[in-house]
Amino acid sequence: MVTNRLKVLVGGVQLRDGVGTVIDLVGRIATRAGLHVLANERNYASTIYGAHQFDPLLICDEPPISHGDDEIDILVALEFDANPDAPQQPNRDTILRHGEQLKNGGVLLYDASTGTVATEAFETRGIKVFPLPARQIALRELKREVVKNMVVTGALFRLLEFDMDQTFLRAFLEERFLRKGRELVDLNLTAARRGREMVEGVLQERGWENGGFRLEPRPGRESLLFMSGTDALGMGAIQAGCRFYAGYPITPASPLLAFMDQHLYTYGGRSLQGQNERESIRAALGASLAGARAMVGSSGPGISLKVEEFGLAGTAEIPIVVVDSQRAGPSTGMPTKTEQGDLRMAVGAGHGDFPRIVLAPSTLEECYTLIVEAFDLADKYQCPVFFLTDLTLAEVRQSVPERFFQESTVRITRRGVLQEDDLRRDGFKRFRITDSGISPRIFPGTPGGIFKISGTEHDEFGFVTTDPPKRKAMLEKRMRKMETYLRENARGPQIYGDPKGRPVLVGWGSSKPVLLEARARLRQEGMEVAVVQITHLWPFPIQLVKSVLEQASPLIICEQNYSGQLADLIQERCLLPTRRILKYNGRVFYVSDIIRGVREIVRNGAPEFRVAEFMPVTVEAHEGD
Amino acid sequence: MVTNRLKVLVGGVQLRDGVGTVIDLVGRIATRAGLHVLANERNYASTIYGAHQFDPLLICDEPPISHGDDEIDILVALEFDANPDAPQQPNRDTILRHGEQLKNGGVLLYDASTGTVATEAFETRGIKVFPLPARQIALRELKREVVKNMVVTGALFRLLEFDMDQTFLRAFLEERFLRKGRELVDLNLTAARRGREMVEGVLQERGWENGGFRLEPRPGRESLLFMSGTDALGMGAIQAGCRFYAGYPITPASPLLAFMDQHLYTYGGRSLQGQNERESIRAALGASLAGARAMVGSSGPGISLKVEEFGLAGTAEIPIVVVDSQRAGPSTGMPTKTEQGDLRMAVGAGHGDFPRIVLAPSTLEECYTLIVEAFDLADKYQCPVFFLTDLTLAEVRQSVPERFFQESTVRITRRGVLQEDDLRRDGFKRFRITDSGISPRIFPGTPGGIFKISGTEHDEFGFVTTDPPKRKAMLEKRMRKMETYLRENARGPQIYGDPKGRPVLVGWGSSKPVLLEARARLRQEGMEVAVVQITHLWPFPIQLVKSVLEQASPLIICEQNYSGQLADLIQERCLLPTRRILKYNGRVFYVSDIIRGVREIVRNGAPEFRVAEFMPVTVEAHEGD
Amino acid sequence: MSTQPAAKAPASKIWEENATPRHRIQWCPGCGDYGVLSALKMALTRLELMPHEVLLIGGIGCSGQIRNYLNGNGFHGTHGGPLAYAVGVKMANPDLRVMALAGDGDTFAIGVENFVHTCRRDPEVTLIVMDNGVYGLTTGQRSPTGGLGQDQPEWSEEDPPPFSPLRLALSAGATFVAQSFSGDPKHAAEVYVEAMEHPGFAFVNDFSPCVTYNKFNTYEWFKERVEPVPADHDPSDLEAAWELLADFRRRGRSPLGVIYRNPRKRKIYKRVPIWPQELENIDLEPMLRGFR
Amino acid sequence: MSTQPAAKAPASKIWEENATPRHRIQWCPGCGDYGVLSALKMALTRLELMPHEVLLIGGIGCSGQIRNYLNGNGFHGTHGGPLAYAVGVKMANPDLRVMALAGDGDTFAIGVENFVHTCRRDPEVTLIVMDNGVYGLTTGQRSPTGGLGQDQPEWSEEDPPPFSPLRLALSAGATFVAQSFSGDPKHAAEVYVEAMEHPGFAFVNDFSPCVTYNKFNTYEWFKERVEPVPADHDPSDLEAAWELLADFRRRGRSPLGVIYRNPRKRKIYKRVPIWPQELENIDLEPMLRGFR
Ligand SMILES: Cc1ncc(C[n+]2csc(CCOP(=O)(O)OP(=O)(O)O)c2C)c(N)n1
Ligand SMILES: Cc1ncc(C[n+]2csc(CCOP(=O)(O)OP(=O)(O)O)c2C)c(N)n1
Ligand code: SF4
Ligand code: SF4
Ligand SMILES: [Mg+2]
Ligand SMILES: [Mg+2]
16 A cells, blocks of 8 residues: 555546646645645647647655656546547547556546446556546536536545545635535535545445555645746746736746736736737837836747847847747647757847846746846846746646745845936946946936937947947947856856766756656666756856866766757857757656666767657547647 | 059948949949959948948959958048038048058048148158049039039049040940930030049149059950849849749848849749738748749848748748848847858757758859759758858959859759659658658649648648657658758868868858958968868758868867857867957958957967957947947 | 537538548537638638649638648648738749638737738738637637627726727728628638639638637627628728728627628739749849849 | 928927937938927927936837937837837836837838737827838838829739828727828927827827938928818717728828827726835735645
8 A cells, every 4th residue: 555655647638528627636635735746747739629638646745856757556537438639549548548657556547437448458457447437427416517527536535545524625615616605515525425435336346445545644744835837937026026027828838927917916017918929028128128027928939039129138238037938849849748949049049149148947946936036137137038947847736835935035136227316417328338247227217317228239328339349349348247147146057966977967947857866766776877957058157067067977968859959058168078868759858768868878878869759559649739 | 553453442421422323333344344343341321321431442453362451542532521420520531530541652532622621641641632622513513413423433533544535434324324315424424524634633733643553454354244242142043043032121131132123023033022021031931832942031130030930941841041141230230230140040040949051152153153052952951041141242342254154054953842743642741751851842733732731740741740759750850851961962161271280260151251361461471371161051061070170270260240159159069179250340351350360369379369440530420220 | 518510511522631531620619610611611612623722821729720621732830920921822823722711819919910911912812810809729818809899997008909800901901801700601601702702812700709718709699799791782892891890880790791892903923933944044134234 | 402390490408418419310301300300309398398207219210210319218129119119118117208209111011010009009108100101221112101192003912002001090999090291390299299198009190201212202292282180070089080081082182180089998007116125025925825
């Protein structure tokens, strides 16, 4: 009997079967019970309806290092009939697609409303199978199809011997639905109870004592929150002083727009759904010019469309935080699949040379803390600051101690903004040539501080010029900010283990936890590797990185993109040869991917390892954009 | 008396004083006379009217290696009163700005309509000064202000003892103006004669035999044409089969739009002035899809705006030639000043990884020949091909043997386009996975060859998919084209001299002639250097380049941008450390810049040399965007 | 569960080959786009076109998927771009039948510049907008036509009133402007046929309800508010078209049918040369002449 | 040589400080933009604004240079963007006086999406377009309003007829639409004052001849064709505005004055917090609540 350590995967037809609802419910209630949950792969299609969707959730007693591998303990299949996307697999699409991931000795729970499914093969593998006519119960007995999700949740909880008296569930339902009437709460509780009873029945019929897994609440623990990476980023931004946000809807950045729409007004800010990608950033630059801490968010296509504005922000020296929730590119690519393919763009996009800063958080917590740094850096260096998250980090849902947010709150300063008292009538030069490269600025409306700001090359007053020495001085002034940054603000990589003479796995972005778990497992296998995570990617802190990486043997860069964009950057900046573990099929790295890659490279001397995903059991399936 | 080797600089107030007209006339007629001319710096402001403009023209007996340095032999100052841009310098703005460039023993010709100027300092330096009341003659005597340009030209020709019987000029004027009436021809001839007489008068008065420079026609020679780099590029494109061009007006790419507007229709093609930067490339992609060889042209800001479409072209596999006439960035930057700052963008722009090819011509002739290669590569590899010219190359006006164009004409092939006979009803897979990465394509309208094409990830039929193995296979198929390119089409660098153990100057784009002349001069000084010019920049042909560059000592990359974009690329691809000579004040490289840089680096061991331009004698001068 | 009108409509099988057998339709059951698909098949069948003669350019959105649910050449570029690609296609090859099939977000939000400029340019392209007031594919944010029929006490920059695509088209110079309703695919098909026969740019705004994200502008809502263009309306009269729109607006109604149709005098071009034999042995002289 | 009307207009010196003493005007002698500059100075003076209270957002073009020829905060971003920046500025700080000063190319070609969307959003921003029918700064290519008054026997995609910015604005939902002529700076100044007093987006199309590249629509040409809006016109009536435009079009005339003015009910916002003391010690609870 395994307690408080399991991975459950729920699958079904998108928009129809309630996959997300069940995962959300289980994750949230487990979190309330003091358990740690992690749902790191929200596998949905970019068409709204009809494709196969699945969502694995890891539940642990202590915070898990990573989501691990693609194995699962409990499989919940919600289809009740055909998956319109794969009509050849009625009623068992999820089972066919994910059956192989299910561990021997695991559990299979499926909607048997339209009949049972042949599951002998599973039983042979010691898997306990629970048919559950959830939709039938909901429709026939309870007359409300939507409560089928609750039937499933009830069944699952019973399986896990969790919340046997429905205290957690009742409290949750009352919070949600009481204002709509007691009946709704009761209906849902009944549905859950009916689910319980069905599992009960199977257990008795089969003479099983339990399902083999259980969840035990940890009531005394500190308060945990159940939230997504986007939530953490949005909260972080607001507490960092962001009071203007703009975004044009795009997966996976739309939830950030929704978050800001919902919360920014409480804090006196405003949020704008742009009518296109450029209106968004232009409005945000306008707001920044007016004094607001401003942010835009988008994903690859929308970032590509903003390139001209980045150059403007760099040249006109307007602070702006740019969140790029990366998704699988190029072009429209795979909108709902993850990738780390925009680093080269963040570092190099745009014609000509202009200052910019590129940061990449590696965890939900860093989404909260690092975004504060992003705003401070934007303010100080008056340039675009790219914040590279990715679909995985944007959509991860996990439990986080509430304390973390309170403790991580920071003081807001706004550097270098002159006010009326600071200004002597004729002395204000918006683009004063300084040693640091940083010039004084004001917010418009300040008496005595009139500015002229332009993306055309300009003199210290901001007036247009092409005078060669002035141009040279002004361009150098702007770029000098990056040297100041390297002296005053660059941060070295996070280093786990001793890199000396060992294989070193270098990563950026959301894959850090996977690298750390691979390190732990390799150690068990007797191989010591170090992990180096780079969060401050540009200006590239050569001094801080090279000294670490040159000790590696070999140096292995792990990235979710085709070409190895960080690896290329390291070669350019450090002149060190790199090996690469690359994955770009839209799925996250699994620990086993890394381990296989390290073996190939270290043992067999391969120059690179390109992860090939298992082939899911699937018929031709198409999606949208 | 120097014959057939001189540099004349004409300066004046933009739009008002006819700087360009005079240079054009002199260049064209000298070319007809069999001489070789080169005007490589069309220094104008981005505001239409009022700024100082100057235009140096080199005239030689044989084709010059490069434009050399900023020294001049003959200075022609056209202001007749105040330069509105610099009112403190009435009547002598050009003289003040360029006087120092004038060599001892040179000639100064200036418009003395509003009075003479103190020129003792020049005379002390052995400079012969010719005051010329050109505008006065035009207005008072000839009653047509515009013929002042002809007065100046006549004076200049007399000074150069050229076209003494006005045969060349008469022929030229008759071609141009005869259909408007004999009077116009005669008026212009009279104006020129009056200019001659004025010079005659000064010569007599001062007792000088001549001005010290003369031009002697070379009548027997082969026919030369007087044209710009843009003209060569446009002609090259049309003979390469380009039948659709689109561009939104932008300096310095607008003349290409004008060229295509003028000529494409003669060859059955069509040319579109986009209503914005993206409409241009989208229409061109549509035309390409329909079967046309299509091209777009723009400069930095317009290229930045097209980034999303490049990713589409790469993913949907649509051939497109993209001309980037680089100008000084970032952002609006200095629209009428030169730079090579867009290499990083061409190589890396866009989210995700997609195939692309980057070529950069280094001479007017290569604008003609290499653009053919660009179209062939686009067709073969079905991806965007970037053609990086720059303002210098776009605007250079020079004499070119007519024979060159006839001899460089090529056969057009269109690879891999299936026609009705090739198609078996169900066999056409637009994105067939092949070893070369190249898939068959058709032009729409072909019976039996229906396609579905998308920038969303797709299967071999073009239908949308996110299936991990299919995605991996399709992305790898696309990128495999770049390996095929490296095997079948990559070209190594142009190598001048033996790089072994010597300083090697590496360049790209329009600066090659300057590097070659620097090499020649350094040899005279006793220093042997090699020059390596890279025209095929991406996919970077590591095998072909690294073997050459690793012999260098030291390796010096010469570029007109701030950061050293090619140098960074070489570091990334070849893992070789680089030194850099960089210039980014908007002016072209001069031979002396390179020589100083080489000395600093080779003799003094400097890691880099940033060229600081001479400070022109100028008051605060502002321009537009 | 809602029905799928597509299943019932008569349509030649020829427009299904190559498409739906390979590609399952992934719209929500009841989505208005089924009606458009069904009407389109009718119209294409009526016009006796062959699939290889057409190019369907889809927008990005639920609606744009329609390009894959029909036989015929299909293209799908970046968001907001269908009309701009179409302009290039038609200029290069006027013989192709080009349709742009896109959503209201694609056309009126991110793509409005192409909408305005294409109305002016007047290529022989048929645009059908599946107007549902929302961005369906990105889960229901409000589009520029969103909020149709809803009043609000106060407006702000981030929360502006909807605009009228028909008025925008007329004022931008469109030569064919019509409206249809996917709840009435038969009528829609007639409008599409007229649009496709128009020698110039033809814009059809099709009310195509999003059953998942727009709970206000439903089939029922539209049914109560749509009304055919009166039989005596003269669609060739621009001022009459304006008046018709003003009249319907005053009455809180939306017209269905052809509102404006007034072909321009067009310059006729042939397909540009594309084959090697058409491109070879060209005479450089007309260009060289200018440089001597 | 033409005269520079600016030199003659009465205008407070305050609007010249900080600007023209440092920055020479580089328009061609006689350029229509001088008239606009002169009218703007009058209007700003009339409104008794202080330069630090205004933000002038210039477009890219000859016209956009005007931001540097006037005192006051100036901003100049990318081509076509003035209105989008303005929306953000006003949302963040409604207290600033924001003007967008741009060309017809900037506003109606590359920037038309911002024009359309800003008409809908209705920020309190005044837009003055210096409409000369050409891209002056890039040496005279035709703009979307180019060809005004010229007929052509045939049109094509690459050579379409001009469109009417006033109609476009009205149909996109603008709440203030007016026209002026830089040849009559006094009248233009009056129109600008009305525009700047309008609580919402105010669009003034100013005929501002390009003497260098537009040899057709000259001062003389305009003088013969402009006519004041009739005194009895009710600018608050949308249909009356349409009719006025139709009437002028029929007569081959262009109206000068306020054509439409109908303020919307607006939601009032305050400046967003920007200073550290406004941003500190915020209560996370409203956000945390949702995650428990
Ligand atoms: C540049 C860019 N930004 C954002 C998106 C995300 N996106 C996909 S579809 C869509 C809107 C779709 O709305 P609409 O055109 O009305 O189509 P519908 O889904 O309603 O049919 C958006 C914003 C994108 N694909 N590309
Ligand atoms: C992205 C981009 N494309 C092109 C240009 C070049 N450009 C500068 S001004 C201009 C047009 C100006 O026309 P208009 O707005 O009418 O202003 P005018 O000069 O006539 O006052 C263009 C196309 C640019 N600056 N940026
Ligand atoms: S989300 Fe709306 S528009 Fe999209 S398929 Fe579903 S019903 Fe249709
Ligand atoms: S080119 Fe035209 S618009 Fe520009 S300054 Fe000259 S007259 Fe004015
Ligand atoms: Mg929609
Ligand atoms: Mg203009």
